[in-house]
Amino acid sequence: MTAVPVNGSNVGATRASGPGALVRRIGLRVLALGVVAIGLLHAGGRLDGVLPGTPAPDVHPSLAAVAAVMLITFCAQILQVRIRTGRGEVGFAWGEAAVVIALFFLPTGLLPLVVLVGVLTARLAQFAGHKYVPALRTIGTFRVRTTVYQALSNTAALTVAAGVGATVAVSLGLRSHPALTPRVAAVLTVSALLYCCCSLTLVAAQLSARGVQRFRPLIWELAWSKAPIAVGNVVIGVAALAILSVDANWLLALPPVLWLLHLTHSYRLRTDDERRTWQVFAQTTRELNHLDEEQAAAAGLRGAQSLFAAERAEIAIDGLPGGLRTFDIDKDGVVGRNGTVTPARAAAAIRPLLVGGAPVGELRLYEGTQVGERSALMLAAYGDALAAVLHDAATHAELRALSERRTFDAEYDGVTGLANRAALLTRGAAALGGLDAAAPVALLLLDINHFKEVNTTLGHAAGDDVLRAVGERLSAARVQDELIARLGGDEFALLLTGAGATLPAALAHARHLAGQLAQPTAVAGVQLSVEASIGVVAATAGAVDMTELLRRADIAMYQAKRGGSSVDWYDPDRDDASTDRLALLAELREALAGEGQFDLLLQPLVRLKGGRPTGVEAFVRWNHPRRGTLKPVDFVRVVEQSELLGQFTRHTIDRALDVCGQLAAQGTPLAVGVNLSPRSLHDRDLPADIARMLARHGLPAYRLILEITETVVLSEDAVVDDVLRALRDQGIQIAVDDFGTGFSALTFLTRVPVDVLKIDRTFVNRMVDSPEALAIVRTTVELGRELGIQVSAEGVETAEQRRVLEKLSCPAGQGFHFCPPVSTERLLEVVRTTPGEPMRRLRAAE
Template sequence: MLAIAGLVVASIASSRVVLNVRIRSNNWGQSWTDIVVLIGLTFAPPPWVVLCTAVGGIISRLIGRISPLKMTFAVAKDIVWASAGAAVLYAAGADFRGGAPQFNVTVLALAFLALTLVDELLAHPVIALATHTPLRQQFSRYVDIRIGFGAARLVVALFIVWLLSINRDAQLLLVAPLLILSLHLWYSGRIRKRDERISWQRLASSAEALNDVDLGRVMEVAVEWAPDLFSADGAEVELFSDPPRLVRGAGGKIDTEAEWPTDAFVITTVLEGRAAKHPIGEFRLRFRGPVTLNEMENYKLRTFASALNTAIHNATAYTELERVAIVHAHDAAHDALTGLANRRQLLDQGKKLISEGHSDGVVALLLLDLNHFKEVNDTLGHAAGDEVLKEVADRLLAVAREGDLVSRLGGDEFAVLLTALPAPAVATHRAERLIAALQEPIEVEGMWITVEASGGIATPTGTGGIAELLRRADVAMYQAKRSGQRIATYSHARDTADLGRFAIAGGLSSAVADGTLTVDFQPIVDLASGEVLAAETLARWHHPDHGTVDPLRFLETVERSGLLPAFAEAVLDQALLTCVSWREAGFDLPVAVNVAPRSLLDPRFPGSVMTRLRTHDLPPDRLILELTETLTISQLEVVDRVLGRLRDEGVRLALDDFGTGYSSLSVLSRIPVHELKIDSEFVSAMETSPEAGAVIRSTVDLGRSLNLAVVAEGVDSEPQRRALWELGCTAGQGHLFARPMPAARLLALLHRGSGGRPGALAPALHDEGAVIRLSPHRRAVPRQRSERLPHLGG
């Protein structure tokens, strides 16, 4: 009877050890009762051993207060695998009539193996079903530790049986719980350590998986990962947006339509917004029954929720930036009044068609100008004039064929890019139909008015591209107006402007050599302090006969001619010479030089730039090359190597007129620039246009997130300067600080300074020590002061 009592006590103790392992936390609880059963089978009849195992299991589980269903399964499992061990011993011929325990290592090992296999086959499927774990994954979990500790349990069992075989005192059976408890503590420590490591690894992986720019995907990832991380039956993320968004799922699958039971136990974590008083949503975990999280689990939940909160904010910010970029890209390519394509889109589309050709036929450009439109504005007002322009746009769109591009260039001037023409002469017929559609009377404020228009047609030439095509169409249109015709086709013989362009081209080659081609400089200023950070180089040409030539006019000629390499070298030389002279005068200012897109297609360009920097003994970072955003993606494939080499050498790169092109973000993702320059049209409109302010704010945020400097162009007033600074823009240039001027005059201004501060062109917006400024360049101050500003953007 003492032996039977010992078996019951040992069974209770070993069962209680198992109950302390928490299945909900994904730990695997290993039964230790097999040691007691194996020992009992060596000296007691199997029925008594099975009965003691059942009694001990029932008492243990009653103490543990588990549900009747779980207790029934656990006790039945213990009876089955105890019977399996007895069957092995019976098959081996063990004698259970009393006496000394049967100590046969092989037989006992086989019995122990039977016990273990039955326990594994019965327990793992149930645990896999309860925790929604794949059966294969459940069997493979901790398999190395289970095998190792199985061997340890067998050794303990053999040791106790051996001890009983040499000492028949059944009280020794009471030693088993102490050995089991010691081994269990070692085992559970190993399991807990590995489980925590795996848990933290999965938590880190989930945080990485949440790092997505798509808000919907962020919510789905959270719902897919959370149930497994926290052993929950389901999870959901709800955002209090407009409209609200809800993603719900279970078992790693999304099922938003699934309904949660009304009696489900839910743990809710609030997702905080930028302002703590206004949450943006909630993250919820669903359990089948009440659950109390321990300190570690609470910390993991807070960590996961924090990562989710950050990911939602980042995705929301990216979505908003993308939305603003799409809206801006549309606005940049379309006319605000009529919705037609604007001049920029016409130039881009025309350039593409001319450069790539059109397999369906010939391309032509029709330029239309409304006759006497000023009288409509003067008589009926600008609102009526706008209605007329919108009606004209609608009629042109209705008559234009698929593939044609209808655009408004400004005022009462429209253009239609005609495509798929079987022959150039067909352009006149298509133009007649378009103009005829405008002759139907238009009702405006109860009055009927008739719109007449004059049109000019031009077809592409071998040189000049879309700009030359537009110029020729403009020439033809004015020929039609002067002759009283509705439509005129471009005639080279009557193009007096073309003759003047050739005269300009002829004079440029000598201007590069004789010094009549000069450069002016416009300072780039720290908006906060008013100190000069750099200066942009602007080409100027003083023609001996025609006086000062409009830069746009001769730069267009340079782009189309073979003078570009020599012209670019001359401008760069003058800029670098000026930079050297300023350094010698005590002002170490970088100079910014605009680069024509064609220069970036020349693989010799980087070598030319570096040669001139070495010739003038200037560090590469004293030169900033400004690139136009109108570079297309196809061109980027060509210029990647050129820009990469320049940047590797230390030359700084800036993206000019940022925000005015349709490919802002795509170009920025490819060109390795250091700075962004906000186009002046947004600065001039920011005081009256919320959209312009939004574009500037998003550009500044984008520059900060990409570690790029941001410079605003066209700063012409103090309110603009202060508003830009408050938005986070640190640098700007414009008439508020200085107009473009010769190098010597700018140097004199730097010496004179503002308020007794050399190198400053405006009073500071704040006390010198009130803020910390992040600036893309060093200050323009005398060397003896040796002050430096922090360097932003590489």
């Protein structure tokens, strides 16, 4: 048996190109013909005495004997078992047995000629049978297509191998028709095995040169599969000679034995082939795991080429976003992307790529493809895996694009493409932190004059065009190390660092910008001149933060508007609150770092019918060591405009939850309400931090009520909705404070799901004497009842106000009529009443 390349993506069907390949191809065939010629000369006695160790044969065979041995060689080459290797398929024949018989009965010099004729006729029979007799394509060796080129290459390789075997036999002194002695059997065995080794080497070299597989792993794979078969073939050949020497009739028992041995070889090789094939399948499916579509398609094409011996493969994707696109791989394993698809009729196999029944595309295999019944199942499984990977890659690409858009939207203005307020604060803080404390910084705050008239007269689309034009001109006039941002509305900010951040340089740059913006521009078919007021502030990096820079620039900008000039600068003498504000900010930082300066006063929320408390609201008081007791109005605005807001908010909520825990411990589990700044709703970490505080205090989420104002609805930032949604999902209650005083109360209720509406105290105080205020209170109570939202009244001061609220069926209220804000200890006494009894009312003096 010998190794024969019968088919494959590059085996026989594809010829190597180039001068070197041409020389190798012709050289092997010329060498084969030379080996045959030398053998004939030796068989005719022409080399007697010319070459050492080459005695002339003592017996001249008959033509019938030569023909019989050629027939045996033909039959040995026709009967094959095949294995897949790399992108090709290799067949093992009974060549060693034929070599043993030929060396025994014929002069050794005729062996190359016998092998040449026997192999060539067998290969041409395979070629003709597959091409012209369709019925043979499913039988044995005819199942795989061969070519004339492949037949010639294979014949040349085996002829040269036969020459090697014959040379070894001659050198060991073998003559034709010898007696079958142990020495003769040994010589025949060695010659046949060397023929096997030489044929394996030549065939592996051919396959490696054609790109089927690298030579070293290929020769080891072939040798591992071939070794037991070659030994068995030699044993069969020697056994046949032994039987013939004893009694030729016993040869009738040899065909069944040969057939059983052939089945055994076939089963073993098929089992090894199955194992290798599924190993390759597992490896190729593992290599599909890529989140990039092009990488996944390339891995899919290489895997298809390896699994199904496809000379060329193609993936057409038309069921995913992005339109039709194709990837293909050629016979050299080069993957490319093109915009055309080969007609489907040219494909040897097509596998639709589906995910959940939805089409993704098609996998198409072309020349050299082998897809039998078993491979069809493998192709189906491989196609499903490839479809899933391509679908996942497309999904990942969409998620990545969505994430990039969300990141862009979080940091950039959607109209102008400039950085937004959040990005200005973040990048500006990083820029200030990276500078020396004495380094100059400047901020220009620009506000477009009469911008509202543009929106009103020409429409909002024209207003957006104006904003884009302003952004483009600011970008065109950008100086080095300048950060430009649109803060919202018609406000822009420019942060300057470096040499251009001194006050004279910043003022000069601001005046230049004002002049550039005043240049006429066409908007909606109208020539407009954009006028702007620019406030300039200059400071050192260690003296201010971004919030303070914006505050000062805002003051300077309004000074420019009031003064009728286009540019003005910040003057500390015109900002009485500046020094005091900075000092208060530093004192606030110290107070938060220490203990004991912040207290909570708590005011009960009372059910109007029955007088029982239903909750409490927390109010912060700052026991300042120098300024005395400060109410929120004295310091909350400073907190909201600083980076301390997050720390202050968490401190207040934690203290309120501690009070809530004390109330629950004494048997009065009441919810506690805390006012939340609108700016806190831009803090994505707040919901998770509150969840940890609730867990630490062992309280359910519904015991916390976060009170927000209607101004939240004016924010267009998606982060506000995300934070509110995260808080609601935890079970935290959301209350609307001062309801009715905002710009769009009803719109607010449609956007933000809330649990409590707190009627503003201005309506409660006026409802006894004002029909309009009474109507608003009545409408709010009815609205809450219809929407299933709790309603409470703030600022209930008198018994008459309470009676009116009860008549309107308002469920609850809070105010000095029931209890003023008191300390935690006093609150515990107030609500510690006998169940069923109303809460004892307190006066402010108590």
